[in-house]
Amino acid sequence: MKIGIYPGCSLTGSAREYNQSVIAIAEAFGIDIEQIPDWNCCGATAAHNLNKDLSLALPARILTSAEKHGLFEVVVPCAACYSRLMTTKHELDHDPVKRNKISEIIEADYQGKVQILNVIEFIDKYITPKLDDKIKRKFNNKIACYYGCLLVRPAKILKYDRAEDPQSMDTVMLKLGAEPLQWNRKVECCGAGLTMAKTEIVAKLSGTIIEDAQHQGAEAIIVACPMCHANLDMRRKSINSVLGKKIDIPVIYITQAIGWALGMDDKKLEFFRHFVPVNITVKEVSV
Amino acid sequence: MGFSEHHSTGLSGEIIEQTGVHVEKCYQCGKCSAGCPLSDEMDYPPSLLLRMIQTGDKELEEKVLKSYTIWLCLSCEMCYQRCPMEIDIPTLCDYLRSRSIEKGHINPKAKNIVKFHKAFLNSIKNTGRLYELGMIANFKFSSMKLFQDADLAPAMISKGKLHFLPEKIKDTAQIKRIFNKTISKKVK
Ligand code: SF4
Ligand code: SF4
Numbered sequence: 134m135k136i137g138i139y140p141g142c143s144l145t146g147s148a149r150e151y152n153q154s155v156i157a158i159a160e161a162f163g164i165d166i167e168q169i170p171d172w173n174c175c176g177a178t179a180a181h182n183l184n185k186d187l188s189l190a191l192p193a194r195i196l197t198s199a200e201k202h203g204l205f206e207v208v209v210p211c212a213a214c215y216s217r218l219m220t221t222k223h224e225l226d227h228d229p230v231k232r233n234k235i236s237e238i239i240e241a242d243y244q245g246k247v248q249i250l251n252v253i254e255f256i257d258k259y260i261t262p263k264l265d266d267k268i269k270r271k272f273n274n275k276i277a278c279y280y281g282c283l284l285v286r287p288a289k290i291l292k293y294d295r296a297e298d299p300q301s302m303d304t305v306m307l308k309l310g311a312e313p314l315q316w317n318r319k320v321e322c323c324g325a326g327l328t329m330a331k332t333e334i335v336a337k338l339s340g341t342i343i344e345d346a347q348h349q350g351a352e353a354i355i356v357a358c359p360m361c362h363a364n365l366d367m368r369r370k371s372i373n374s375v376l377g378k379k380i381d382i383p384v385i386y387i388t389q390a391i392g393w394a395l396g397m398d399d400k401k402l403e404f405f406r407h408f409v410p411v412n413i414t415v416k417e418v419s420v
Numbered sequence: 421m422g423f424s425e426h427h428s429t430g431l432s433g434e435i436i437e438q439t440g441v442h443v444e445k446c447y448q449c450g451k452c453s454a455g456c457p458l459s460d461e462m463d464y465p466p467s468l469l470l471r472m473i474q475t476g477d478k479e480l481e482e483k484v485l486k487s488y489t490i491w492l493c494l495s496c497e498m499c500y501q502r503c504p505m506e507i508d509i510p511t512l513c514d515y516l517r518s519r520s521i522e523k524g525h526i527n528p529k530a531k532n533i534v535k536f537h538k539a540f541l542n543s544i545k546n547t548g549r550l551y552e553l554g555m556i557a558n559f560k561f562s563s564m565k566l567f568q569d570a571d572l573a574p575a576m577i578s579k580g581k582l583h584f585l586p587e588k589i590k591d592t593a594q595i596k597r598i599f600n601k602t603i604s605k606k607v608k
Binding site: 349 | 514517540544
């Protein structure tokens, strides 16, 4: 069966290594994955900050395009896009008046037939069952899985993992040999939406996350969201200057971590695009 | 007057009608403000914002629409997750922001946040997808923050994280029509 993928804008630009690693592991497991044709931006924070109808119409256009092309299961690796698509689906599936109004705006009938998967649901469903046979090397590191906001909240709509102490990424990392830590900032906000407009605030919020990870002894932070990655990795210099110390814990996408365990090299996983170098803390252990 | 007499009138009533969020259900436990990552930066923490709306007082309602809080809210959903009354504060803030714009009440400290959102949407309106480099340039120019993050964009370029040219979807005309039917009616 073909699975659709909605990359979203970040995954074609600032988070292209995330996209790369999703595709790489899908290929390694023989999963047929196809981009939603002519996909548009989901509108992100900007749209729902300024206009409700726009914030529903943009994701609805994406979902109807998937429906039209027979993609009834769609993985959305960006947690922010995932949240926008899930919210739209929830609102349109539960409110026929809204559904008609938005269908009119996007000039297409939204039918609500698409099932949306976040990246960890995708991993759990298609990768994990066959993972053990394919692991070539294991992590031997303490790691902090950072979920942030939109992968787990609001639980009422997402109905996904435990909202305050999610476990899904930890479970995957455990399989890869790592030791997932108990820490306090698992679901704290990194400041994503204000990343450009209020950089001081973002550095402060992201700083508390990195500092706690360090305090618990993390050798890497594992993420599943390009916004979290951008704030924790790309902005590390300004975070370090706010914290007044140099913390060099790398930030790794969960899909890169799987790829690494499958034996993929740096070139394939594109660790070279990260601002905080990855190679130093990963200790290799033969299986 | 007890607040029960207010709850369906004024801003509070308008909010129920437009968003289904019941501000009058808030019993001021303060959990939202305790968990909000930005309480300290806000002029009114979330629980106080709700209380101000509950009073039905016209002056306080205006202060709500002029507040910095509604623009600072990150929609991180922490308050909604923890509220014992399941009051959807992020959705409330979305609505208050759009009313604040319509009434010309945008808090002066929030001007750059609004400029950023507009730069973002302008980018999508033209191509259907976000053109990060163009959006950054547009935002920096309009906010006159030309030197903030000056080293970030070049570093991103050297890591291959920014496109030089925008990616365009095929049906950009349809995206423009979507904008015309929604936001362009209200915000210039
Ligand atoms: S958590 Fe809910 S009930 Fe408690 S103060 Fe906040 S909005 Fe009111
Ligand atoms: S959604 Fe807004 S008000 Fe609620 S906790 Fe997050 S930043 Fe604070």
